[in-house]
Amino acid sequence: DTGVSQNPRHKITKRGQNVTFRCDPISEHNRLYWYRQTLGQGPEFLTYFQNEAQLEKSRLLSDRFSAERPKGSFSTLEIQRTEQGDSAMYLCASSPGQGNYNEQFFGPGTRLTVL
Amino acid sequence: AQSVTQPDIHITVSEGASLELRCNYSYGATPYLFWYVQSPGQGLQLLLKYFSGDTLVQGIKGFEAEFKRSQSSFNLRKPSVHWSDAAEYFCAVGARGSQGNLIFGKGTKLSVKP
Numbered sequence: 001d002t003g004v005s006q007n008p009r010h011k012i013t014k015r016g017q018n019v020t021f022r023c024d025p026i027s028e029h030n031r032l033y034w035y036r037q038t039l040g041q042g043p044e045f046l047t048y049f050q051n052e053a054q055l056e057k058s059r060l061l062s063d064r065f066s067a068e069r070p071k072g073s074f075s076t077l078e079i080q081r082t083e084q085g086d087s088a089m090y091l092c093a094s095s096p097g098q099g100n101y102n103e104q105f106f107g108p109g110t111r112l113t114v115l
Numbered sequence: 116a117q118s119v120t121q122p123d124i125h126i127t128v129s130e131g132a133s134l135e136l137r138c139n140y141s142y143g144a145t146p147y148l149f150w151y152v153q154s155p156g157q158g159l160q161l162l163l164k165y166f167s168g169d170t171l172v173q174g175i176k177g178f179e180a181e182f183k184r185s186q187s188s189f190n191l192r193k194p195s196v197h198w199s200d201a202a203e204y205f206c207a208v209g210a211r212g213s214q215g216n217l218i219f220g221k222g223t224k225l226s227v228k229p
Contacts, residue, residue, distance in 0.1 A: 004158070033216065042119075042205050042219030043159070056216065091158065104217060106151075106159040 004107035006092050012113045013082055020078045021110045025094030032075050033104060034067055035091040036060065043091055049075060050097065082114045117142045119206050121220035128196050129228045136191040136223050138206030147209040148189040149217065150180055154202045162204075165189060176200070201227045 005024045013019050025032050030051050035043035046065070048056045051072035061067075064082075069075040079086055089111050093104035118141045128134055140146060147166055151159040163174025170182040180191045189206060203224045207217040 035216075040221065042207070042221050043217075045216035045218070048216060058216070093159075103149075103161065103164060105161070108156070108158040 004092055004094050004105055006090075006107040006110050008110060009108065010111045010113075012115065014115050015084060016081055018078065018080045019082060019112060020076055021090055021092075021112075023075045023077070023092030023107060025074070025092070026105055028096070029094035029105070030072065030097040031095040031104075032069055033093040033095070034075070034077055035093065037089040037091055037109070038087075046077075046090075079112075082112075084114045087112055087114045117146065117208055117210060117218050119208055119218055119220035121204075121206055121223050123223045124221070125224045125226065127226040127228060130198050131195050134191075134193045134196045134200070134225070136204050136206075136225070138189045138191065138220060140187050140189065140206075140208045142187075142208060142210070145182075145184065148180075148182060149207040149209070150174065150178070150189075150191050151205045151207060151219075152176075152202045153205065153222075159205065162191070196225075196227055198227045198229065201225055 007022045032049045034046040037043045045058050046061050047067050049069040052069050064080045067077045089109040091109045093106045095104045120139045122137050149164045150162040153159050162178050163172050165172050165182045173179050178193050182189050203222045205222045206220045209217045
């Protein structure tokens, strides 16, 4: 068990470009979460998957954002037509789902800089 | 609406001194409560959690926290701080009956003086 992994760790892009991030959860964790963390703030919830089903989305998740978890394992988060306001750390977390379902294990994050 | 308040943005303590980080929450019932620590370049690491039962919970790295329902608080404590404890600390709540998201405070940055 190597924990939650995220790739890339850093991404610099120009405004208007599309970017995609990947999250690999802890194996056999059926719940996967995406959060966004801006400077000086705590993480803010974006969306959540139970296996391959996306069950909850925050108002923060605009139409330019899309997340998938096609086989219930890894997940991708895509941002289309990036804006400077999208610059943030994007965190992924996974949870076993049963019992302590709110005990979430976090990855190291992907830091996005939009120029 | 649920919310978490960490009143102290930045705290500096001397190595070996005691530490208390404050956390207050707003929620209609008793939520699940968590403390996470984030070091530069690292992900969030769970220090401890409260679900039910004993209101004094022990965590990793010598940390403990006490749930006080009457004060809607879940303060984090450590009797003797080590230089390696310098990091940012986040309190979070999760709604009972919810499947999903945690709500985090804005964090308290801890600096440790030698």
